[in-house]
Amino acid sequence: MKNGTLRKMELGSFLNTLERGVNGAVHRGQSARDIHGRDESFFDLAPPDAVFTPESVEDAAKAVALCAEAGVPVIPFGVGSGQEGGVIATHGGVSIDTSALNRILEVNTEDMECLVEAGVTRLQLEAELRSTGLFFPVDPGADASIGGMVATGASGTTAPLYGSMPENVLALEVVLANGSIIQTGSRARKSSSGYNLTQLFVASEGTLGLVTKIRLKLHPQPECRVALKANFDNVREAVSAVSMLRASGLPLARAELMNATLMRGIAMHSKEIFQDKHLLCLEFHADQNGVLALVEMAKDIVVEFGGAQIEAVSRAEDLSKIWHARHSASEAEKLLRPSAQVIVTDVCVPVSCLAEIIDMAEKKLEAASLLAPLCGHVGDGNFHYALLVNVDDKEELVRASEFKTWLAEMALKMGGVISGEHGIGLGKRHLMQAAHGPALCAMRAIKGALDPDGIFNPGKVFPHDS
Numbered sequence: 001m002k003n004g005t006l007r008k009m010e011l012g013s014f015l016n017t018l019e020r021g022v023n024g025a026v027h028r029g030q031s032a033r034d035i036h037g038r039d040e041s042f043f044d045l046a047p048p049d050a051v052f053t054p055e056s057v058e059d060a061a062k063a064v065a066l067c068a069e070a071g072v073p074v075i076p077f078g079v080g081s082g083q084e085g086g087v088i089a090t091h092g093g094v095s096i097d098t099s100a101l102n103r104i105l106e107v108n109t110e111d112m113e114c115l116v117e118a119g120v121t122r123l124q125l126e127a128e129l130r131s132t133g134l135f136f137p138v139d140p141g142a143d144a145s146i147g148g149m150v151a152t153g154a155s156g157t158t159a160p161l162y163g164s165m166p167e168n169v170l171a172l173e174v175v176l177a178n179g180s181i182i183q184t185g186s187r188a189r190k191s192s193s194g195y196n197l198t199q200l201f202v203a204s205e206g207t208l209g210l211v212t213k214i215r216l217k218l219h220p221q222p223e224c225r226v227a228l229k230a231n232f233d234n235v236r237e238a239v240s241a242v243s244m245l246r247a248s249g250l251p252l253a254r255a256e257l258m259n260a261t262l263m264r265g266i267a268m269h270s271k272e273i274f275q276d277k278h279l280l281c282l283e284f285h286a287d288q289n290g291v292l293a294l295v296e297m298a299k300d301i302v303v304e305f306g307g308a309q310i311e312a313v314s315r316a317e318d319l320s321k322i323w324h325a326r327h328s329a330s331e332a333e334k335l336l337r338p339s340a341q342v343i344v345t346d347v348c349v350p351v352s353c354l355a356e357i358i359d360m361a362e363k364k365l366e367a368a369s370l371l372a373p374l375c376g377h378v379g380d381g382n383f384h385y386a387l388l389v390n391v392d393d394k395e396e397l398v399r400a401s402e403f404k405t406w407l408a409e410m411a412l413k414m415g416g417v418i419s420g421e422h423g424i425g426l427g428k429r430h431l432m433q434a435a436h437g438p439a440l441c442a443m444r445a446i447k448g449a450l451d452p453d454g455i456f457n458p459g460k461v462f463p464h465d466s
Helices: 008-021 030-035 057-070 122-132 146-152 197-201 235-247 260-270 291-304 316-327 329-334 351-367 394-413 429-436 439-450
Strands: 024-027 050-054 074-077 094-097 104-108 113-117 169-175 181-185 210-217 224-232 252-258 278-286 308-313 341-344 374-377 382-389
Touching: 008 024, 008 050, 008 057, 024 057, 030 050, 050 057, 057 074, 057 094, 057 169, 057 210, 074 210, 104 122, 113 122, 122 146, 146 210, 169 197, 181 197, 224 235, 224 291, 224 316, 235 252, 235 278, 235 291, 235 351, 252 260, 252 316, 260 278, 260 316, 260 329, 260 374, 278 291, 278 316, 291 308, 308 316, 316 329, 329 341, 329 382, 341 394, 351 374, 351 382, 351 394, 382 394, 394 429, 429 439
Parallel strands: 050 094, 074 094
Antiparallel strands: 024 050, 104 113, 113 210, 169 181, 169 210, 224 278, 224 308, 252 278, 252 374, 341 382, 374 382
């Protein structure tokens, strides 16, 4: 019974026990199960046997303990916005939906930190902080839950200046596989006491425990934001411009590159006219005194590397317009081939290698006859191709899968990683041995110590698990 779907008679009995033992909704209907058996990836639907929405952390812990006793898999679930099949219930079991754990418990402005439950969403937190003079910078685009962002180690457009989730999580509350609740980290900004359990659970994709509360680092809202956009004829020059901006010490908060293919989709989505060029969008955070000199220096560098049609803006509505185009990329790219399924890549390389790997990838895509708009976080070397594929065409699907694997392997050769922010899930398990070598054995040992029966999100992250 462990790590597999329960037989029908056993399932009914167990779910009755679950309903009697905890407060919260146990959903057995097919529609609720189907919603929790997929994410934004192209992987086939695999619904859990049931969905449980706890009303409190204590009820979540009781549910985990009951599942552990019965050997029932537990799949932590946020909003299902992942890209690698990380919440798909390939082994059945109970999906624990944290959406009702959605309270913002503390906002400590003096210490610039807050405590939230796992079901709080990014936009919910953003609205709560707006009047405080502080903000939480990690912005993956989707209105993901904070718990889900912890699970995948999410990043976003502002990572060059503020970092990703690992740099912005101070402490966690986690339900372990035996139903016990532990606290990791503290409100302090540093510690040399014991193992860093907080970072162990960040990016663990729900395979080690259920994250229920998160203490986050907050940042002052910038005094002045200035965005600059420019067209480029080729990707290499745009990436080189960003490298020089970074080397010049400018306060670069965002550096997003959208290739000409993606810009055609954005033009269709926004009904605006864009040139058939690669678009580089930058944002700087500074004080009012030095902003004019900063903008002129940035313009000079962009021009030096071939940037044209340069526009700088600082009004809130103009800033919003620029970044709306970037955040609409996932909808826009689908317009380029409406009947296609999107297979998203996600690798990260040293910024010095970024232009080279993109050059190689463009040639590889052309040879494979694959349509793939590009969106790159060129400030930190992370980039995504959206492979637009007819999944009913098995030969085309093979070409897309081979490209995704090739890209990840090439990133490793350049000293990069196979995932910058989306995680491993189902999609990249086969690359974990190549990515981590003997360290993968240490990861398995940690998994075995914290989850000896393998109830938490089985079949994810590790290759060849049964």
